[in-house]
Amino acid sequence: MRTPVFIVASLIVAAVVYGLARLAGNDYVFFAGYVILQFVVLATAWNILGGYCGYVNFGSAAFFALGAYTTVALVKLPNLAAKYLPEGLASVIAAAVPPPIPVLMLAGGVIAGLVGLGTGYLTLRLRGVFFAIATLALAVVLQTLIVNWDYVGGSRGAYVIRPQVHALTGINYVEYLFVMMLLLSVTALTVARAIERSQLGYGFATIRDDELAAEASGVPTLRLKLVATTISGALMGMAGAPFPYYIGYLEPASAFGLAYAVNSIAMPMIGGTTSWVGPLLGALLLGTLQQIATVTISSAVSLLLVGLLLVAFVVIAPNGLLGLFDKLRQRIGAARASGGNARTGAA
Amino acid sequence: MSAPLLRVENVGKRFGGFIALEGINLDVANGERLGLIGPNGSGKSTLVNCLCGTLRNEIGRVSFEGRALDGLPAHQRTRLGMARSFQLPRPFTSLSVAENLRVPLLYTVKARSGITHAGADLDARCHDLLALVGLESKATKRPRDLTQVEMRKLELARAMASDPKLLIADEAMAGLSQSEVNDIVALLIRMNERGVTIVLIEHIMSAVMSFSQRLVVLVSGRKIADGKPDDVIRDAEVERAYLGQ
Incomplete structure (x- = not known):
């Protein structure tokens, strides 16, 4: 399937998903769905470096948080402008802020992408476990910086007031955030799939091998x-950008949460790292299970579930669901071939 | 006399206090078949790694077609036309045999010529290379499905896929039977007949003698002999290095 056809097909699937969510007639579907889609983006983004290139990144939460804090920084810009800039310029900034979610996503993506580039330059001469530790260190360093940066709320955190409805479309704001994350998921999957089938994808595979x-x-x-x-x-930064609007109150502990780092790794591992489908499967499976566990048991259990599933998959299916499907297909093929041979022999 | 394809001038390499290479001087002419031999630990692989950019030589200068290579990373040396095969085959395990050849075609030939090759053109080139090494029937297989000799052939085909002017084959026959060794020697000669200069690093003397037009011997990081194979193996210092006093 060519990329433009894939984009159209993905948009149709996204429209169906949105339609079904609306049919449910319950806002919670959008709340829970947003989180699952957020993990689709995070898992897909992690897999571009971790799965395609074989470089395990433990600092996903840092990139996610960078996106989230870029939004906080932009939303708070009028306060800063009023303090330090001439009145005319400050009022222009105040009129432009808060920017729409797609602009915040782009800004978060640019900042997190630049930090990714810088981190890569500093750490990519490291390999294996040393690279993984360096990315973990990046998360710790960034969290320390944010905790001590008063402008974005520091350790106290920052409130971002979520409007009730989206002014342009008139839909509930959480529903709007859900749609934005759905479109970002389509973008992330398209990027991952395009990379996989390009010269870049071959290059990444050789780095991994x-x-x-x-x-x-x-x-x-x-x-x-x-x-x-x-x-x-x-992509991780883009996933984090709408988060302050979703959660309403952003603090370092929630933005740099362990759940983001663990899920970003576990979801592609469980789904399969060699294809764009793996992270999607892993995120849908684990994300949905976690949402069900959060509602029916407790939010703490949801992370335990990830750990248990990860251990189970590492033991039973180290190549994830995709590897498991491949193995099953080979077995069925072999069984059919041997059945055919037996019939030929009997005849 | 025309300028050499590869010129190695006074190259030296140390690992801490250990001198791996010392004052190596070597010219390789265009189209030549050069054998490079030496006992284990003589510095053959270190020299290959210094030539190909995997290691940096602290002393001396390496130039290719008159251009200094010092400081250039390995991939840029490959793009200039210097390819290598590895002592232990290092295939891209997640790619098929044909895809293994596609990588250098995409990243070297395309980058060098600046031409965007159509898929069909790349496929034709892959097919040509697979035919050269006799692996056409294995094109869609994964490297794990290949035998040892097929793996060696894939290694050589992948090096050839970068359309090199110079191929450095590092122990391409280690662990093979005599008939397989003959097979690889014949393959290397065919590659040379296509205009590729070949430096063969090898321990199997029958292969080195039948392949090489010129023989260089390294011992303890120093070059001790350089000349016609028949003359070199009769050299007293070479005999001492191989057979002892």
Whole structure:
């Protein structure tokens, strides 16, 4: 399927998903659905670096939080402008703020992408566990900076008032956020799928398989890894940008939460890391289970569920659901072939 | 006399206090078949790694077609026309045999020529290379499904896919039977006949002798002999290095 056809097909699926959510007639569907879609984006973004290139990033929460705090910084811009800028300029800024969610997503994506590029430049000479530790350190450093940055609320956190309805469309604001995240999911999946089938995808696969051989084959490994960290970071930042509007009150502990780092890794691992379908499957499965567990048991249990499933998959299906399907398909094929041979022999 | 394709001038490499290479001087002419031998630990692989950009030589200078290579990363050296195969095959395990060849075609030939190859053109080139090494029937297989000799052939085909002027084959025959060794030697000669200069690093003397037009011997990081194969193996210092005093 060519990329434009894929985009159209994805948009149709997204429209169906939105239609079904509306049919449910319950706002909670949009609340829960937003979180699941957010994880679709995070898992897909993580997989671009972790799955395609084989570089495990433990700092997903940092990129997500960067997107969220970019929104907070922009929303609070009028206060800063009123304090330091001439009145005319301050009123212009006040009129333009808060910018619409797509603009906030773009801003979050640019900031997180730039930080991804910088992080990549500093850490990509590291490999394996050393790279993973460096990304974890990035999350800790960024969280410390945010905690001590008073303008975005510091350790106290910051309130972002969510409007009741979206002015332009007149729909409930959470429903609007759900639609935005749905469109971002389509974007992230399209980007991941396009990469997978391109020259870039081949390059990423060679980095995952053998970096030395990749260099010997003419693949500029360092440049490609920087591209991967930038795209991955940017998508994570975009996923984080609407979060302050969703949650209403953003504090470092929630933005840099363990759940983002763990889920970003667990979802592609459970779904399968070699294709864009894996993170989607993993996020839909784990995200839905977590939402059900949160409502029926407790939110703490939902993270336990992720841990248990991850352990189970590592033992039973190390290549995730996609690997499991492949194995099943091969077995069925082999069984059919041996059945056919037996019939031929009997005849 | 025309300028050499590869010129190595006074190259030296240390690992801490250990001198791996010392004062290596070597010219490789265009179209030549050069054998490079030496006992284990003599510095052959270190020299290959310095030539290909995997390691940096602290001392000396390497130039290719008159252009200094010092400081250039490995992928840029490959794009200039210097390819290598590895001592232990390092295939891209998640890609098929044909896709393994597609990578250098995409990243080297395309980058060098600036031409966007159509899919059909790339497929034709892959097919040509697979035919050269006799792996056409394995095009869609994964490297894990190949035998040892097929893996070696894939390694050489992938190096050839970058359309090199110089191919450095690092122990391309290690662990193979005599008939398989003959097969690989014949393949390397066919590659040379296509205009590729080949440097063969090898321990199997029958292969080196039948392949090489010139032989270089390294011992303890130093070059001790350089000349016609028949003359070199009769050299007293080479005999001492291989057979002892």
